[in-house]
Amino acid sequence: MNKIVKVHPGDDVIVALTDLEAGEEVELDGETYTLTEAIPAKHKFAAHTFAPGEEIHMYGVLVGKAQSEIRRGSWLTTFNTKHAATPLAVRESRYDWTPPDVSKYAQATFKGFQRSDGSVGTANYWLVVPLVFCENRNVGILKEALTRALGYEVATPYQHKVEKILAMLQSGQDDLLLGEEMPLVTKTKPVSPVFPNVDGIKFITHQMGCGGTRQDARALCGLLAGYITHPNVAGATVLSLGCQNAEETTLREEIEKRAPGFDRPVHILNHQTLGNEEQVMDLALKQTLLGLKEANRCERTEVPLSKLCVGLECGGSDGFSGISANPTLGYFSDMLVALGGKVILSEFPELCGVEQNLADRCVDRPTAEHFAHLMATYSQRATAAGSGFDMNPSPGNIKDGLITDAIKSAGAAKKGGTSPVVDVVDYPGKATKPGLTLLCTPGNDVESTTAEVGAGATVVLFTTGLGTPTGNPIAPIVKVASNTRLYNKMNDIMDFDTGAIIEGRESIAAAGERLLNYVISVASGETSVKAVLNQQDDFIPWKRGVSL
Structure with missing residues (x-):
């Protein structure tokens, strides 16, 4: 397993794939980096020395600026790095897309x-x-x-636990209680x-x-x-x-x-x-x-895969999400689009910093202008409320390496793959066109998932690096773990593991195909995802206005 990775050739930050020690020498593409301090797994260190105010790039886009000098081999943190993103300019462009080879799925169906x-x-x-x-x-x-x-x-699987605990308390076995093994009953739909x-x-x-x-x-x-x-x-x-x-x-x-x-x-x-x-x-x-x-x-x-409409969501993201789980969804998305299906990418605050790429992928100028208008209006509302897109990363995101909104967004946008943007829809609209639709929603996991299903998603793929139980009342939510440790640790809510990508044992394309096969099984009712088994029926409408 490699210890470090550079996500894009144009990046000037390196990602630690495992915990690295101060003074340790690590090599990548013929270059050796001596670490000035310990770098936790999922975090980034400087590929060269940054002067104060100098731009920082990851995923090939601007993701921040140095607040102070950051020496080569030093840890990028919220103390020395601040959010920065390239302003969006709608421009005339022609986007050429080469879809992946999906010939072996051309006749595939789901029930x-x-x-x-x-x-x-x-x-x-x-x-x-x-x-x-x-x-x-x-x-x-x-x-x-x-x-x-x-x-x-x-029936709740905890009922028998309560009964057993009460019996132990009544018989005076308080001292044995905490050491007692009490396995749960396996859940079925x-x-x-x-x-x-x-x-x-x-x-x-x-x-x-x-x-x-x-x-x-x-x-x-x-x-x-x-x-x-x-x-x-x-x-x-x-x-x-x-x-x-x-x-x-x-x-x-x-x-x-x-x-x-x-x-x-x-x-x-x-x-x-x-x-x-x-x-x-x-x-x-x-x-x-x-x-x-x-x-x-x-x-x-039996129906063709073109009848699938899949929502793309993330929550509890970590520094691996944009390297393993989200790109896997991106490859899956491109495959489904090539097969004539629909995919929905939402969470507009988490597209900050990659707006230009998405606008350039829009099928025509009016679609790009609509996207730019919704992003600008949303950003202005957030600023007027005393916040802003730059405040989007949660404490958990930051702790696990997503230290600026642009870093988080650049990784989150990978879920949308590379296909053209065929439509941009405001909340609570419906995705009607085959291909990739952008849906304006908050970054809040449940509000966004609620909206994607309301827009027509019949399955939602939900990536996470930290773990979340989010579900939906009417659509299966497939939890995709960015790392194997999470998948094993929280196997009661995780469905699909992409950690082998981080460990160098699987390609993104292979994981994408494996995910497509899994989705076919879920869509056919043959596999029940954990959120369904747990009856995790989360539903939160997005309230934009004030209470009167």
């Missing part, structure tokens, strides 16, 4: 649920969702009534004996719908419409109080906008019109069970 509008789901769920937070309790009542009766309830072709009923709650701006209410309705019309959803039960900003008519308008002539069942129940809780629950239960009976008639069939 999906075909919908009448031509879309294909990787799952078959019924959705229960409120238009306003006032109805969250009633959503909970429906969940309690339906999941157990239909066989979708999963529940299959309803009543509706075996329905993967489950998903109950979504949120804290929006009223008290905010009309724009936020409209955006919420757009997001919910994205979930209701999603290929992974067979139908929906919607609870409305009746007086909220997120009106029923607005939801219907957003549904029609995304899916003209939408024909899957959507039952909207107005609490104030129907009367008391019992009347609402009675009708909701009857309509939902009738809908489930209909949804159960849909079965998986």
Whole structure:
């Protein structure tokens, strides 16, 4: 295994692949570097001496400037390096792309649920969702009534632990308690004996719908419409109080906008019109069970890979993410685009510093200008709020080597591969064109993942170097580890390991093909990802406005 790597020939920083000691000599491409101090794995050291104010490059782009002199072989930290990025200028350009060879996948298929509008789901769920937070309790009542009766309830694997601990306490074995081995029961995905072709009923709650701006209410309705019309959803039960900003008519308008002539069942129940809780629950239960009976008639069939729509996400990133996991997603993305599928790249704060590359890849000038406008507007809003894209890296990111937003962004953007940008969509829009779509979302993991699924992603690939349990109610979230240590340490939430790239045992192309095969298995319902097994159903709408 190599100890160090230079990611791009034009870089003037070197990445440590393992912990390096002060005074240690390391060699790369015929050059020897003597380290002036210890360099932790995942962090960077200077390939030459930087003068104060001198530009620093990684991934072939500007990622920072030296705040003070940084000697050759010295550690780049937040104390001697500050964020810097090249300003975006929309320009006339022609982007030539050479897609990867995907001939061996030309006839490949996955088993999906075909919908009448031509879309294909990787799952078959019924959705229960409120238009306003006032109805969250009633959503909970429906969940309690339906999941157990239909066989979708999963007993917590910790129940037997509680019982065993209590027994030990009652028998006076307190001193033996902490040394007792208590393995968990292996989790499996529940299959309803009543509706075996329905993967489950998903109950979504949120804290929006009223008290905010009309724009936020409209955006919420757009997001919910994205979930209701999603290929992974067979139908929906919607609870409305009746007086909220997120009106029923607005939801219907957003549904029609995304899916003209939408024909899957959507039952909207107005609490104030129907009367008391019992009347609402009675009708909701009857309509939902009738809908489930209909949804159960849909079965998986073989469909081409061009019917896949995959979201690209990252969270809890580390200094290896941009070297192993994210480039693997990039190769996968290029393969899927070459096969006629869709991929969605979001998290606009994490595109800061690579805007020029993405703008130059846009299929036409209006698309590039739309991207530049959304980036500039978002950045201005962040600055007005007393923050900025330069404050994006989290403490965990910084601790593991991502010390400027541009370093984090340049690595994060690798998830989008090299294909042309066919469309740029603002939140909470929908990806409609085959190819790579840029979706304006925050860098927040759950808000961004929520938006990608609302935009049509039927599977989301989520890279991480530190570990995160993030999931989604209706789409499988595949956790891709940037390093094998994380994959083994947190195997209860990790699905796919790219650590062999760091260790020099696998190429990015090989890992990308392995990931495509894995996604086919997930999309076909043959492999259940950990977030699904753990019932990690995270859902957070993006609130742009203020509370009123």
